[in-house]
Amino acid sequence: MAAGCCTAHPVTQDHLGAALSSxxxxxxxxxxxAGLSVGQAAEILVVGIIATGNPAAPLAExxxxxxxxxxxxxxxxxVEGLVDSSTKTVKPEGVVVPGLIEPHMHIWTSLLNLTWTDVSHEVCATFDDVxxxxxxxxxxxxxGQFVYAKLFDPSLYPGxxxxxxxILDAACPNNPVVVMNASMHYLYANSAAFAAAGVTYDTPDPAGGNFGRSNGKFTGVIxxxxxxxxxxxxxxxxxPAQIGAGILEILNECAKQGVTSLxxxxxxxxxxxxxxxxxHQLNSAKRLPVRVSTAQFAIMQGKTPEQVAQTWKDAGVTPFSGDEMVRADAWKVVADGSNQGRSGYFMQPYLGEDNGGHGDWTPEGLRGAIRAGLNDGWQINVxxxxxxxxxxxxxxxxxILPGSANxxxxxxFVHFSVTxxxxxxxxAKAGISATFLMxxxxxxxxAFRDTILGPERANRLDRVASALKAGINVSLHSDYNVSKVHPLLSAQTAVLRRLQADGSILNAAECATPAQALAxxxxxAAWQIHADDRGSLEVGKRADYAVLDSNPWTSDPESWDKIVVNETYIDGTLAFQA
Structure with a gap:
């Protein structure tokens, strides 16, 4: 779980930029x-337990x-009248459900440390485990070879x-070690790593950065x-080949969780x-295992948002361009940082501090960035x-929205965390939807309740029930690699709102119903990313589905995180098999 998200880190740009640009x-x-045509007879007949995700007809056989x-x-x-001698009948071992939708995650910014050792709190329950x-x-x-680790988040451990x-010298006396903080604002390193980088105690701090020093030695915190x-x-x-392999690894992990669109x-x-x-190049070589929609970033180095919009347009990347597997359909603007990284922008200070974070734009700058995308017909994600x-x-x-043709x-609003x-x-009145990082x-x-925000603001975190009651369309996301892609876990948390740290419930009034969470x-979620031909199994929609070992629509939400995905299909053809 990383605390930073949605904004490219300079380290990531420096490390990956050249390979991507190639x-x-x-x-x-x-x-x-393009070669598919819908006929009157079925090419495939799926027979079994089918949970359609359509409330009007929830089950089919x-x-x-x-x-x-x-x-x-x-x-x-x-459906017997749609079958002829050429129809292939399949009987999946499990429950057929609509392909799950991941409406907000990150491929590119997750590539830097994709292969590093995971020391997140999800994996390491205690600091000693880290x-x-x-x-x-x-x-x-x-x-002598480097050891790399990622997603260390001190905010989740006592003190x-x-x-x-x-600590790192004692743990790893024979290897240089670099550990990245989940916020991506800090590294932790041992003596061998400093030596390998050529950084000595006398090396001056670069502008905007620092090598932690205390009592005549490095602290290890960069x-x-x-x-x-x-x-x-x-x-x-x-x-470039390694980058491509990394992208496919991420997409295959999504398919493994039953995701067919992200x-x-x-x-x-x-x-x-x-x-x-x-x-598109990867998809041309072999169909991707998951459909990918892209939210075009409003910032490129040295360009105004208007110039960025023109750059996308000049390349032919316009709203809903692409194909059925890779499609551009949104414009992304980032208003603030991370709450757990204490860079989210609040009306009141963080606990024990004298500031409440900051906005990434001035109000007028934000309006300009939004207009640059809206004027070109992009869906706006903030x-x-x-x-x-x-x-x-x-x-x-x-x-901006009233009177706009778009x-x-x-x-x-992406995250829409504390409201x-x-x-x-x-x-709701503005017609804006929301996607929540459960x-x-x-x-x-x-941590929000006890050390970062306090109980009152923590109770206003991820208010799915209140958003739905207000008339806001909602979805749930992972923000990968902030957390792992696992839609059924996100849905479970929306229903239970149970804290991993102590098992307590965070504001039960905001618990969604099971039906709301699965929708x-x-x-x-499909509606939100303009994928109206997906998200439920109905006539006229794409045959995107997963085969699970249990039906979440009829099972206890307590078990949702343990449901196993056996297979995932796109257009009725296999994309993943356990």
Missing amino acids: AGTTVTAANHA AMAISGGAIIGIGALKD VAAIKASAAQTPA EPDLTLD GEAPAMMMMLGAMPKPT REGATGSLAGVSEVAML HTNGDAAVEMALEAMEE ADLRHS TDDQLART NHVLYWGA AITRD
């Missing part, structure tokens, strides 16, 4: 589905597929402990991008148009974490 800026769609689309679904007798995991990784690494130089880049400068940079939440943040070009960021973004949208494009009743009512509640809820990872 893809060029020519965007050519593969159009795999047969589904007829032609040209990748559903041409019949219901009782077996209802140290043990790093030590175990070193034991499997030849002496918020640092991985000091002394702060901010300029210093972090010096520490990681010698790390081998990946080849939205990449900040495309272009590292290498501009080349990121879209690379996705990252909002703190309540002050929500207010700033809401005021901007309330001013006002009704299912614009959304007031007034903000919920106004968001793992904020599961993993960080106790938020299927048909409502």
Whole structure:
């Protein structure tokens, strides 16, 4: 679980930019589905237990597929007329459900440390477990070679402990070690890592960064991008082939969780148009295991948002361009930072501090960034974490949307983490939807309550029930690699709101119903990313589905996180098999 998200880190840009840029800026769609045609007879007949995700007809026993689309679904007798001698009948071992939708995650910013040892709180329940995991990784690494670890989050451990130089020296005496903080604002390193980077005690701090020092020695804590880049400068940079393999690894992990469609939440943040070009190149070589929608980032180095919009347009990346597997359909603007990283923008200070974070734009700058995308017909996605960021973004949208020809494009607030009743009512009135990172509640809820925000603001975290009551369309997301892609876990947390730290419930009044939570990872999430042909199993929709070992629509939400995905299909063809 990382605390930073949605904004490209300079370290990531430095490390991955060249390999990504090698893809060029020519965007050519593969159009795999161009050869598919829907006929009157089924090519595939799926027979078994089918949970359709359609409240009007929740269960079926047969589904007829032609040209990748559903041409019949219901009782077996209802679809028999669609079967002929060429129809292939399949009987999945499990329950057929709609392909799950991941409406906000990150491919590009997750590639930097994809293969590093995971020392997140999800994996390491105690600080001692973190140290043990790093030590175990070193034991499997030849002496002198680097040990890398990721997602260490001190805010989730008592006393918020640092991985000091002394701790890492003792754990890994024979290897240089670098550990990245989940916020990506800090690294932790041992003496061998400093030596390998050529950084001595006398090395001056670069502008905007620092090498922690105390009592004549390094603390082991390296702060901010300029210093972090010096520490990681010698790390081998990946080849384009390695980048491509990393992207496919991420997408395959999504398919493994039953996901058939996702939205990449900040495309272009590292290498501009080349990121879209690379996705299409990979899809041309072999159909991707998951459909990818891209949210074009409003920032490129040295360009105004208006110039960025023109860059996308010049490359032919326009609203809903692409094909059925890779499609550009949103414009991404980031209003603030991370609440657990204490850079989210709040109306009141963080506990024990004298500031409440900051906005990433001035109010007028935010309006300009939003207009640049809206004027070109993009759906607007605004990252909002703190309540002050929500207010700033809401005021901007309330001013800009009325009278706009593009006002009704299912614009959304991403995270929408801490909100007031007034903000919920106004968001609904403005016609803006929301997507919630429920793992904020599961993993960080106790830290928000006890050490970061306090009980009152923590109770206003991820208000799914209140948002729905206000009339806001909602979805749930992982923000990968902030947390792992696991839609059924997100849905479970939306229903239970149980904290991992102590098992308590964070504001039971905000618990969603099971039906609401499942809709938020299927048909409502599909609606939000303009995937109206997905999200439920109905006639006319794509045959995107997963085969699970249990039916979440009829099982106890307590078990949802343990449901196993056996297979995932796109257009009725296999995308993943356990």
